[in-house]
Amino acid sequence: MTGARGHDVPPGVDPEAAKKTLLARRAELVALSEAAADSRKAVELDQQSIGRLSRQDALQQQAMAKAQDARRAHEIRRIDAALKRLAENDYGWCVECGAAVAPRRLEIDPCAELCVACAR
Incomplete structure (x- = not known):
């Protein structure tokens, strides 16, 4: 397979396995984001059922849930970018210098878009 940059798939890279892993992740x-939707809802001010410390705990939990969701959204964007590179037959090639990304690096992080040298 030749990509848009004129490359074949790098040796040791299995595009189908990568796609399966990326889609599953x-x-x-x-699913995690949808399941945690309630955790990110606004904390209601109800002084009779929630004391001051309980409200602070609820606000802290809400902030942590929002931060987790932001990390999930960032990871989904990385996955979408990797899936796009797969579709364009550019998966496994560094987006900066065009060198092959090490297959072991892609096993550890299927979203990796930089070779080791460019990632430094």
Whole structure:
């Protein structure tokens, strides 16, 4: 397979396995985000049922849930970018210098878009 940059798939890279892994991780992240939607809702001010410390705890939990959701959204964007590179046959090639990304690096992080040298 030749990509848009004129490359064949790098040796040791299995595009189908990468796609399967990326899609599974994306589905998992979307499900987690949907399951945690209630945690990100506004904390209601009800002094009779929630004391001051309980409200502070609820606000802290809400902030942590929002931060987790932001991390999930960032990871989904990375996955979507990797899926786009797969579709364009550019997966496994560094987006900066065009060198092959090490297959072991892609096993650890299927979203990796930089070779080791450019990632430094």
